[in-house]
Amino acid sequence: MNTAPRKAEEVISLKVTLRGIRPPIWRRLEVPSRISLGILHDAIQAAMGWGDHHLYAFDVAGRSYGDPARVDDVKDDMRLTVTGVLKSGVRRFTYTYDFGDDWEHEVAIEGKRAAVDGRRYPACVAGKRNCPPEDCGGVWGYQNLLAALADPSRSQVEGWSEWMERGFDPEEFSVDVVDTRIGTRLKSRPA
Numbered sequence: 001m002n003t004a005p006r007k008a009e010e011v012i013s014l015k016v017t018l019r020g021i022r023p024p025i026w027r028r029l030e031v032p033s034r035i036s037l038g039i040l041h042d043a044i045q046a047a048m049g050w051g052d053h054h055l056y057a058f059d060v061a062g063r064s065y066g067d068p069a070r071v072d073d074v075k076d077d078m079r080l081t082v083t084g085v086l087k088s089g090v091r092r093f094t095y096t097y098d099f100g101d102d103w104e105h106e107v108a109i110e111g112k113r114a115a116v117d118g119r120r121y122p123a124c125v126a127g128k129r130n131c132p133p134e135d136c137g138g139v140w141g142y143q144n145l146l147a148a149l150a151d152p153s154r155s156q157v158e159g160w161s162e163w164m165e166r167g168f169d170p171e172e173f174s175v176d177v178v179d180t181r182i183g184t185r186l187k188s189r190p191a
Contacts, residue, residue: 009033011121012082013110016044016095018103018131020139027178028126033112035122037065037077037085039186043122044095044105046185047178049131054098058107061090085109101138122186124178130170146170 010033017026027047031040037058045052057066057074066074085093086109095105115121132142149170 009115010112011115012086012112013125014040014082015108015110016047017106017108018048019094019106020104021132021142023129025129025131026127027124028110029122029182030119030125031082031122032115033083034081037080037082038067039078040082040107040122041077041095042186043182044107045097046182047124047127048097048105049178049181050097050103051134053134054100056095056097058093058095060085060093061088082109086112098135098138101135101141103132103138120179120183122182124175124182127173127175127178130168130172132170133168 011030012033012035014029014031015026016029017024025048027044029043029047031043035043037060041056041058042052044050055066055071057064057071058077059065060080064071064074065077065080068074068076091109093107095107097103097105132145136142136145145168149168
């Protein structure tokens with residue numbers, strides 16, 4: 001039995017955008033066409049900089065997908081591939097991470113093409129802005145964090161000094177850093 005990883009023959013381009021934040025925070029990912037939503041979850045976690053400390057679910061055409069061992073009333077996200085989503089006619093779906101902070105991401109299927117020999121997949125090929133820190137309170141909390149960063153005198157009053165000590169820069173983004181993080185997390189292999 002051959003257990004070697006299969007080469008990606010086609011890749012699908014996805015744009016993952018964090019909803020509710022302006023200017024937008026987004027990542028463009030190229031993923032193998034046969035990637036499951038469960039593995040896509042791992043790729044999005046790495047691409048956005050999330051720590052995978054919370055529950056998540058995908059909503060595809062009104063159906064919820066996730067890890068049924070951790071979340072009630074979801075279909076198994078390891079059984080649906082991005083190609084399966086595309087074949088059903090769906091071009092946009094959502095991914096929600098952290099049911100408390102409720103980080104909602106729009107996932108747009110942009111197209112597909114042949115894989116490039118020697119390129120690792122999944123891969124981040126573009127993006128903008130740093131992802132909000134984990135557990136900062138969702139969109140509302142992140143807006144308060146940005147206000148505190150803009151006016152450091154507010155940081156002690158609003159309790160944001162921890163984030164400032166970490167040197168958080170909301171504009172920071174490096175496609176190379178993100179792509180490396182995806183490769184490390186998923187142990188991506190060349191096509």
